[in-house]
Amino acid sequence: MIHYYKKTNRKFGLLFISLLAVALLLSACGSKASDSGSSSTTPDKGASEQSAAEPKEKEMTDAMGHKVKIPANPQRVLASYLEDHLTALGVKPVAQWSVAKGIQDYLQTDLKGIPTISYDLPVESVLGLSPDLIIIGSEAQVQKGLYEQYSKIAPTYVLGDAVNKDWRQALLKIGEILNKTDQARKAISDYDTKAKEAKENISKAIGGKxxxxxxLTQKNFYLVDQSVSSGAVLYGDLGIQPPNLVTDIPADKRASWNPVTLEKLADLKADYIFLVNSDKGQGADDTLNSPVWKGIPAVKEGHVFEISKSSSWLYSGAIAGGKIIDDAVKYLVK
Incomplete structure (x- = not known):
């Protein structure tokens, strides 16, 4: 419901790192291959046709040049921080990503009860899960010999940042890996249809605003960039105009999450503010009751929509994006 993010602010520890881990989502178990135990000298035509259509083990080259033997019907897929993609394809992973006891709450309708694994994928934990296929989002996750260790446990495929930063590409690649390309294409088509309809309705409701x-996390504000998570949805898919404090950031200085002081927010020219409040109940009241915050034009006009920290707004994928669209329509289309 987060592309694998390259620029992080280490000051805010594991939670912040996790939300910058790229991101965004994947895979699926193929249909179970059936064993043929017939000893008949006359093969059954129907059985032969069915067998021919079943997935077979294949070799694929990943982003790092590894030639990976993909099982025909992987049943225990580990794809940490790519669970949005797996869920979109109808696959339950063997374990789900977590950091500091936090998980991707917006996926829990489908992933409830799935055990967790730390975001940094400790080798011992991976080994204990006995996966039959491992899918990794970023090259950075398998440095310093980690790829060799993972690949001894199970076939390990690295999507790579170039693919992983675009959830559509990542979903398609995972669909290819798991013999679910049709499902991946349908998920993307359904999302694009939904986004198009929402864009038209929002445009009618608020025009070019x-x-x-x-x-807001640990009393610090960050502006979500145009290229990631809810920024990519609002500014890209829905055509909503980004504010001055986002467009004014030089391209070479832009991060996925751009720190901004409360004082700087006084210069914010935005008709609406979507506030992802991770400090809810943890001191956010002091920050949001300050004169500077209350003096921001959108705040004064009551155009602030508070989004729960358990939402999908800091993640990427077909499911995360769909939920973001639902929220945007709810708040902007009256």
């Missing part, structure tokens, strides 16, 4: 997406 702008919106800022702010993340």
């Amino acid at each position: 702008s919106a800022a997406i702010l993340w």
